[in-house]
Amino acid sequence: MCRMILKSGWNLSKMHEMSIAHAILTEAEKIAQENNAQKVIWVRVKIGVMTGVVTEQLQSAFEIYKLQFEACGELELIIHEQPLVLQCKSCGKRTQTTEYVLQCEHCHSMEVDIIDGDSMFIEQLELDLKDDIKSGKGSA
Ligand SMILES: [Zn+2]
Numbered sequence: 001m002c003r004m005i006l007k008s009g010w011n012l013s014k015m016h017e018m019s020i021a022h023a024i025l026t027e028a029e030k031i032a033q034e035n036n037a038q039k040v041i042w043v044r045v046k047i048g049v050m051t052g053v054v055t056e057q058l059q060s061a062f063e064i065y066k067l068q069f070e071a072c073g074e075l076e077l078i079i080h081e082q083p084l085v086l087q088c089k090s091c092g093k094r095t096q097t098t099e100y101v102l103q104c105e106h107c108h109s110m111e112v113d114i115i116d117g118d119s120m121f122i123e124q125l126e127l128d129l130k131d132d133i134k135s136g137k138g139s140a
Contacts, residue, residue: 017054020120021061024077025069027122032071037127042076044124048084048117049098055079084117 028040047053062077069075086095088104089111095104103110 017057018061018065020053021058021065021077024062024122025065025072025075028075028125029069029071031125032127035127035129037071037129039071039073039128040075041126041128042078043122043126044078044080045120046080046082046123047120048082050084050100050114050118051120053120055081080123082117082119085115086112087115088112 024043024045028043031037032040047055047058059077059079066072066075083096083098084100086097086102086104088095088107088109090109091104091107093104093106094115095106095112097105102112102114104112
């Protein structure tokens with residue numbers, strides 16, 4: 001077993017859920033091949049609320065597509081929904097919200113920077129490595 005931390009960001013903010021599911025699987029499959037892994041056990045994807053991705057649709061698209069990938073047939077998709085985090089330029093306070101509103105909740109200023117919640121990427125995944133099987137049990 002092998003855990004990996006990844007920060008491979010995509011600019012997927014305008015992609016459809018089907019395309020995103022396909023992109024996640026393509027990436028997971030590539031990582032599995034690069035690491036000589038038999039399969040990918042789970043993948044955790046961070047999805048910012050600003051991306052507009054409907055997580056239920058992504059999950060169902062993922063279930064359909066994953067069977068087409070050799071290493072991903074049993075792969076579990078874990079979705080980490082990231083709320084929008086805003087930094088106010090007027091009062092300096094932060095706002096965390098799941099709404100689609102770019103406004104400081106403290107002073108109601110619209111002068112805010114987006115700190116988080118506008119991106120999407122694979123955070124982490126777990127691989128089942130072939131080497132583990134070889135070293136684990138001797139074959140007769
Ligand atoms: Zn403010």
